[in-house]
Amino acid sequence: MTDMRLTRDGATEVPGPLGEGFPVHHAQDLTRGGTQARIVLGDQVYSLRITRAGKLILTK
Template identity: 80%
Template sequence: MNQIASKPVPTTATTEVFPTYHAEDLTRGGAQARILLNGQIYSLRITRAGKLILTK
């Protein structure tokens, strides 16, 4: 599986800083990406309405 070369987007959170990514970068301009966690593959999808859906 290819590694994603997306860089975090700087945020202005005051208490904690979390990595922030553009969904379009994760999907490489498409509508879907796969995310691997602990050997499980998840699907991240951008809907036509611009919402995100994460499924196993």
């Protein structure tokens, strides 16, 4: 099992090659159990969607 630590913003941090010290956000958490979420970067809004096949699509 991988050692994961919870960060202040609710992400998990995975040490080693998988996470390389970067925060890891679970898609199901971002979508609150649904299939879509909005992600804001500056003044741009992106749409994150989980497909039926379990893949992620990020669109502007």
